[in-house]
Amino acid sequence: MKKYIYLLCVLSFVLTACRDDKFGSEESSGSAALKLKFNTSNNMSRAVSSDEEERRIQNAYVFIFNQDGTKVFGRFYDGINQQNTYQIEIKDIPAGSDKTIAVIANINTAIFDLTTADLEAITTQPDLLALTSRMQDGFIERGSQFLMSGTTTADLTANTTNPVNVPLKRVDAKIRFNVTTAEGVTFTPLDWQVVTVPQIVNVLPTEVQGQFEFEGNYFNSSWNNFEITATNTNTFAFYVPENKVNPRKTIPAVGTYAGQYALREKQEKMPNSDGSVTNGAYEYADERATHVKFRGNIHYIIGSGKEVSADVTYTVHLGAVTGVNDYNSLRNHFYTYNVKIVSVDDIIVEVESTTQGEPSPGSEGDVVLAKEVLEFDAHNEVFKTVFHQSDIDQSLTWNISTPFSKGAENENPKDYEWICFRINTKTRTTYNGDFEKYKGDNGVYTDAELAVTGNTHPLDKYMADINTGNDKMLNIKQLINILKECKRRYTDNGTNSGTLFDSADEIVFTTFLKDFYYEVNPENTTETEENGLWKKFVNTEKRVLNILSNLKYSADHMSTKTTALYSIRQASIQTMYNKEAAENFTAWGTEMIQDENRYQFETQRIRANRTYDDKDNGRANTINMWMASSGSEEWDTYINSAKWEMQAAYNAAKYKCMRLNRDMDGNGRIDENEVQWYLASINQLTDLWIGENSFDPQARLYKRSTWEESLQWYASSTVLDKDEEGILWNKTYRDNPDILWSSEGSSIGKLTGAGAIDGAIVYYRCVRNLGIPKNAAKTVRPDDFATYDEATRTITLTRLDAKSIRGFKTSEELDDHNERDVRGYNKPWKAFKINSTTHGNNLSWQTVIARSKPGGRNPVCPAGWRVPNQRELALMYSKMPRNSTSWPLTDHFAKSSFSFNPVGGDRIGFSVKNEGGVFYLLHNNSNEIGGVRCVQDID
Template sequence: MKHRHTHITLAAIVLIMLCSCVREQFTPSGLSGGEGYLYLQFGTAQNIEISTKASLKAESENRIMNLYLFVFDGNGRKIHSKFYDELERVNTEAELSSFDEGWYKVNSTEYGKSSTGTIKLKAPTGSGFKIYVFANIDGDMVKISSELLSHNIDTEDDIKNFKVYINQETTSRNGYFPMSGSIDNVTIKDGSNVSASNIQLERIDSKVVFTFKTGTRPDKRGQVIKSFEPKGWKVFNIPKTSYLMGHDEDACNVDPTTPTGDYSQYASMFFDSEWMNFEEFPDDKTSSFSFYMMENRQHPKNTSFTDYQQRSKRIKTSTGLNATQDVEYTSLSGKTGTKSRRLFENANDFSTYVMVSAKVTMELTGEEEGQTLGGYVQYIIHLGDWSSTIHNDDGKHWDDDEYSGVTNFETRRNVTYNYTVTINSVDNIRIEVETSDGANIENQPGAFGWVTVAKEEIAICDSHYESRTLTFHAKNMFEGTHAAVDDLSWRVVTPFSEGSPEVGRDGEDIPAGLDYKWVHFRLNKKDSDGKFYDQSRRKYTNRLFTETTSFRSADDNAESDGSGETGLAGYHNDGLMDIMDLVKYLKAQAHKYESWLRNGGNYDDYKCDFDSEEIDKAKICVTAFVDEYYYDADPIFGGSSPTLWKRFVNQSDRSIHLLSNSNTSKDLESSSTGSVITIQQKSIKSIFNTDEDYTILQNAWGLESVDEYASVVNAYDKDGYNSKDSGKNTDIFNGLANSVFEWGLAPSGVTVGDITTIQSGVRWDKYLDYETENSVPQMQSDYKYLRYICLSRNRDNNGNGIIERDELKWYLASIQQLVGIYVGGGVLDKSIRLYNRTTAERNSNEPSVWRQHIISSTNYEGENRPTVLWGEEGTSTGHLLGSFNWGDGLTSYTVRCVRNLGLSDDAPIKDAPDDFITATKNSDGSYTFECTHINTNALRYYTTRELDLGDENSELNHLYKKFETAPADKTWSTGGLSFKDLNNSVSAYGSSVYAGYCPDGYRLPNQVELAVMRYYTGSGSGENSIVSSGYYPSRTYWSFGVLGVGGTGKDGGNKYGFCADAGNIALSASASFTKARCVRDVRVE
């Protein structure tokens, strides 16, 4: 890892005053005896340019909004104090001469340049004074206010010992960064103007930036990483408190010799963040995230080591397990709990560290060439200040990298830490596991996870029903002519169980306590030469597999779904196998093949299903039928609950390893599985709150991870962008009801508001063609369009060939569900979000490449065409033909398939799941929006301050748990303002009090808040919402617009940011704003 750090520059932007305003100032009263004027110059420490979506830009990090000044004499007694707020600031430095006291600033918008200013104060005369200045108090993130300081500071010691505490357990900041500085030996002369030297203001926060890169250096086996896919990050041991002024020791300093049994005394002074997603992807091999925290400089337990890999070495128990300590703690909200803390051998157990989870795939070489390695890994990285020389290009390996200062675990205030982590391999995890039967070797103690090496393939499946052909080659089950399968088994990993079956006395598998019934298998058909089809899939059947002593013909094994199709001939009934059946069958076939290889003779006499007499060509092919990643009941203990979905939604992939053997490290942190084939399935993703203690939310909806056939099926219907919908799919929220009408399955005479079931007797094979190759969607040619594609995510579960109500689970998302995916996008991986173009695609100048429009199941009123959401804009919508006309002739589209959570499969179709937002109209005309149904990882912090200007992808564009609108529009009479001019003014002065764009205590909304007002007031169509008459501004600019990419923006339209335009959320090009509908957060504990 390469490490760089630089003191943070707090600079802010020189903003032009764009509205007429009057500050109340008073003519100076002059000096009395024993008084003088002091002009105190101030500036901010410098910073390097490192910014991501979660960290703020120079304008925000460098902003100075207010100042509190204290003057102490040589004995530490307070002789003067003064709070300088925005209303006492003058526009030019020259104006200070007209007032007794005041201040002036020039905020910088550039990294590397300091914000500067001057404070004028009238104070008693004397020498040897010490002056303290604090900036940006009265914010929301840190408990420090003008009132708190005025009541608690009487002496210099009070300042030195003053501790500040965070108000919210978050790694984000709202643009009001508390800063502090001091200057000694100041003299104020009687009746004179005196200028003092510059006082430097430093932030009390640290800024941490991590950049992960996919490496190119071979590991010790000569293998090179193929891909690194980040999954999330989490920060541990974040301090809740710090001294206001810098100290040699932290406000909460834990002696490294403290007995672990005493840790509960300190646990409440630290917190852990939630798991968060990576934010930036500069290119396809680079990803990054950032966060803020108070300083943490705990002393390490041991400083005698020199190897970087030992920084995160864990303490082991006598049995080789990693040691932990349970501690009690109290959160800021007063909630008590218990958590298990990791114990480290060298690092202080309260030093801050980051955990990163990722999926890694490797190119295998040598004896393993042609096999696939996939690993889900986690890395622990302790923060600190060290130096390194990394040998990436000279043929050297792990042990040749050079480090110094590895015993430093400090994170200091006002410092930016930039960590670059290059991932070259998962080999250290493999070594740890593969040697776990012997010595307890850990080459990289901070890395752990589970690794799979599959001889054939690792089949990755989405969360819906899926079928996939799999091939078992005989050569992968043999060592020479010996069938090496007797010691092979199978292994399963799900949210409900993990492990392999026990083996009974009779050699049969005992699967007690294992969740394995979600994958079934059926032998593939054969061609005229008796060779298995290795690509063509089978259809699902409810007939269970049974071997027979007599040969059954294809007619004997005909399909039981009423189609009359012939089946697969053989010494079996062509039924469905579970994993135990399949493993048993494959082992038996391997032994039959072994007998023939050894004894020769007539191959057919051995009744072996391997399809070639040449071992290198012999194979058995099956179709795997993977159930949707959904549980109606606990698969181990039984019993169902309306909120059971919270236990398996947004979880890690579940997997089944076929013909496998596994090893686990002695500390049980890492495992390695070798298999012939591994099936991994992604979980259902959801934007909803999955906290099981949040019982008010009983049902919801979730979505698939990817539209896997987007490159194959991208037209809505046979007429492309000019297609019409049914006109009856009018529900903005209930996508299932809309879809049933779009698929032609609705009974006659019903509407989306009263439909309960579907037509009877409609066959699945009207729409679906089951026996297609893996790369081809299972749709009949007349229905191979986006309008019907979500039907293929379902299955004929009872095998009768008829579409039943309870078999329609996955459907085309409604427009409001698409908006929900955008609103809750913060909890979703980048690849799952509505706009998921790669970096290269985003940078393309071809509209068909960088634009991404998603078709909903909701009719666009008055058009008889589906409503389309413009993914590159977030919440902007239009009809299908408009997407073509105004989207640069776009003709390729995508969809999102979703399913209900917590509702029974046969529930009336008109019954939609709970909404992700609850809106209430208040008696004064204001609206209150409850957002607690949304996953907390998709929400932002609470603030009473103005939101910083950010793009549509930033955290600044997220919702808080609850917010409300002002009772009415706020208008201004100073003339219309453009998006740029209005937001420049708000960035400089805020939108209320001084600027006058919002009532006192309110602020301008971001794009998502504006969209919520559009969808949740009035009828929901947008035409009669509270933001439907004219233009309403937001604080969100477009990442593809003028402020995002410069010039005239990506589409050449001089578009700056988002607004409400006659009820639709759109981009402002020529909009002139004369009013706003302002909002404010409502605190929720």
């Protein structure tokens, strides 16, 4: 890869007192007063936290030391809550020269463990200089909890009020990455991670570099998603404590700067007996140097018309401000890294190198150059593959990359049975363009059935079966073997006689892609299901099969290059569940690339009055919706198998998830165990909003940057009401499903609330259970990622993925934000408690928000409690009973405002109506008067 990194806006504001004279080194007699002003530096530009939060001084501890380092004053000032500047007056300080005044601001937070007691214990200036603080968790976000410090020296004249200014500097550096591409190149980001983040920091600045032991003092962040911006910029930002570290070895000042810069990511190479190498430690960067990894897919077309698709991982060590040997991230600095992706040429050069050359050590990836790249979602799919005799060469084979296997056929990867091929029927001398029917999961040839017998090639057996209509489906190993034999005979005979080629010298297959789901680990020799196996294949990179390909590795086997006819790529199931949790539990996930068309919920009234009203169990709803109790429905009734499209009468949101499934036993009937992908229930749609930060951005329900009220209804499988016509035996019904307004996040209501049932068109979302056997009864539902304890009024989210958890814990009100805030304010913490009573009763939403500021003087909630954000209120709404005990007021407000509300608009914020009647967007009406169910972050 050609990679250009620019460091922009490296800001450090250091304000010091200006001095010309000294009074000498002796202490003076008498006492002095001190008018002390301490101020934060300018904000660190574009925010992770807001400008106001980066500048907020919540509290401060002030020290004054004599020239010999003895403490003469120490006091804690609480409840400041000022931005930029705060001023106090201190009296009766011994006068004298070279006094040191030190201020430590924003202590007693949930981010760093520094407390008032720690500072009270300081008795000398050297004690304070040696003081460190440790982060209490792996935080890379801050909220308004920025630990700051500053010192200055001053001469205090007796019997005078001496003005002194102490600049405060945040102990953190802020980092932002912007990833752009050259024209014609597309980068689809996956995620990013910060590696080797210091967990400990000096409270005051120090010139000592690399002073902390590596073990126990550094951590890696979780993988995080890129930010979603209105301009589709690929960007992300984070905070890290100051990290000052010397290089392990100096990069020689030889060659170009770009060449020197590339060596920052170079690793030691340890030779293996097979000629490959194993990567060791970084050669020049110290093990304590912070670096960033980010992953994604690069796609572009090269001059030959081939598509280039590469799954890449890039590593960037922070620093390089003062030169290639700089690995520092300094406190109170803002670093912007602009990374431009031009191509994957350097990865290709590395793979093809005969000297173990590595032009860009920080670039790794699997590069595919294919005649055609086919992209599919996580569900079952049907498509055609066409093989012309000119595409086939005896040296070509296949290779795969999945969560379980990686490699070419000669490396014996086990995970290849997720795709199979059935040859199309011929119309006269050419193959038919329609799809063939799936023959069932057991309708694939075994290797024994296509084994060589005597001088007979498996092709002969296969052709005989085709002629009698007894042919089965082929796996990829069998397909390649048969294609090569067809090409050998074609070449030897000079004709397509005795082969499968048609008059156009082509062979056409209906290709069946299985859903990205595993009941057993394909690399295991046993057939037993592993507990929690789903955690290994959700939210992963796409699984890939390259057909008619060759595969080359780099020396360290971290990069590959494949040339292929077809590169078939399938997205993984996306879930908000925490796959890193050690606990074994079941879950559910969603497709990634949703259908962007809208449909009526159903196209016709029906006579059957079936019940499907579960708010949580979408699979049970869907089975009841599609199937009569007799189970006599036929696939062909709903789906045109020749085109794999819905029949016209069923081309409706109610049925669209059906085509994501498959006739797994090939008997033509829809069986319950064949309904694996189903229409989400109403609470599952809400959960997709709660956990959307854990998804690939393509999988989110609402991806627009403006509000389009009439375009964002998602219909659920939860139907509590029906429109009924006729009398007695002549009745017909039309469903009135619960729907979610995705542009509002998680506002819900009935379809009739969005307009007439007959005319409304809606989106739909298909989901799938994880870890539940496919033959499980429809009543079996996945475990919830949120648990509610009614006795303690606590919601716990240990099963929710870290990307959907707020990156910091707080005991104060959240800063003002909207429901789509990228700073984390509309995320829940790992667990929160709900206050037993309501507060701020009989207030408007505007009044509640005005009084609910961080450190505010007249808060609505009691000390240590706060107004819930919109997602927390949505969790409360879906988990707490919907009655007057839980929801006694007319309205129960969230802190979050509505992002799409125009200036002066009426759509202001979010609320739950009395008795949990509805979760909705406020309209600034005079009757919208209520209060707050306050919440509290807990461990």
